[in-house]
Amino acid sequence: MLNDECWSKLEKILLQESIDNKRNLRMMVEGILYRMRVGCPWRDLPRVFGCWNSIYKRFNAWSLSRKWLNIFKALAVDPDWExxxxxxxxxxxxxxxxxxxxxxxxxxxxxxxxxxxxxxxxxxxxxxxxxxxxxxxxxxxxxxxxxxxxxxxxxxxxxxxxxxxxxxxxxxxxxxxxxxxxxxxxxxxxxxxxxxxxxxxxxxxxxxxxxxxxxxxxxxxxxxKLKRNYESMVAIACGYLWLPTRA
The missing domain is CATH 3.30.420 (Nucleotidyltransferase; domain 5)
Structure with missing residues (x-):
């Protein structure tokens, strides 16, 4: 779901939120987006994205620290408030x-x-x-x-x-x-x-x-199961709508 242009925009915001720039970070985010799109259980994520348990644990940790909500706010720049x-x-x-x-x-x-x-x-x-x-x-x-x-x-x-x-x-x-x-x-x-x-x-x-x-x-x-995790999924979806508008 992330082409090179979108990933370059998103990566900067992830790093601003103190998310470690590990070698597999892009594939990990792609795995989260894949799960958002198809609604599969975490353990059914295709192996191409990496270990499903590692992806879930990172998503859950970022959700607990409200990083996904902060990322959404960082993407929602210059809205039309009229x-x-x-x-x-x-x-x-x-x-x-x-x-x-x-x-x-x-x-x-x-x-x-x-x-x-x-x-x-x-x-x-x-x-x-x-x-x-x-x-x-x-x-x-x-x-x-x-x-x-x-x-x-x-x-x-x-x-x-x-x-x-x-x-x-x-x-x-x-x-x-x-x-x-x-x-x-x-x-x-x-x-x-x-x-x-x-x-x-x-x-x-x-x-x-x-x-x-x-x-x-x-x-x-x-x-x-957790409200904060579903809330984070909604925040990711809302931020994804803003991503193409970022300069």
Whole structure:
């Protein structure tokens, strides 16, 4: 998945994150990307990438130290903050993702589809991911939105669907200096008289971002037991979308 040009860009960021430049580093990263694309168990990685256990241990260690999230942030340079679009999407949790040997919550919840998680995603004016949050599938959009919005810098407008129809959420967006472009529900008392429907049409950018992320099987279905490891997989996928834009 990495041609020479993309690898030269990514290698610099890996070294900035204090990742050792070992001889097999590129093949190790390729193995992680291969697993993200096909969703196979770690032990089924082709031998061409090296020992699967070594690749998993490196991935897990970098995930524990949040290096993949930092790499995503380093790749997401110069986003278009004029407009922001936000949405959430369900992801089915595979049966192999259950049973983590940890007392911490692993963000697997119950919903109509069974065991699910939810990715809450914000994209910029170009449709590239800038922030995301992983929660259990039982967490609705309005509950996860405040933390996501708080991590975003100021913008001119924030657009979301009617699942985010909440006055206190609109107030939070307004306090950050942005205009809330969120339609009211059918039973809304305020109505949609002040809606900017022209801008709202561009909300498909966040849906397109989900479609691009979910082309990778390890994102479309969660196989990782630990929340932080699945979070790292999403960060890798988001960073991979930014990689061609790097100078």
């Amino acid at each position: 407009w922001r679009f936000m949405d959430g999407s369900y992801v089915k949790a595979h049966q192999h993702s259950a049973g983590a040997a940890s007392q911490e919550s692993q963000a697997i919840g119950k919903s109509r589809a069974g065991n699910t998680i939810r990715i809450h995603l914000a994209v910029d004016g170009y449709g590239l991911p800038v922030e995301f949050e992983i929660t259990g599938g039982e967490v609705n959009d309005c509950s996860a939105a405040p933390d996501l919005i708080a991590r975003l810098p100021d913008a001119k407008a924030m657009s979301a669907d009617k699942g985010y129809d909440s006055e206190w959420l609109r107030e939070q967006i307004t306090k950050k200096g942005a205009r809330a472009v969120i339609p009211g529900k059918r039973n809304s008392l305020k109505g949609n008289a002040d809606m900017d429907w022209g801008l709202y049409q561009y909300r498909h950018l966040v849906e397109n971002a989900f479609a691009r992320l979910k082309q990778y099987r390890a994102i479309a279905t969660r196989y990782d």
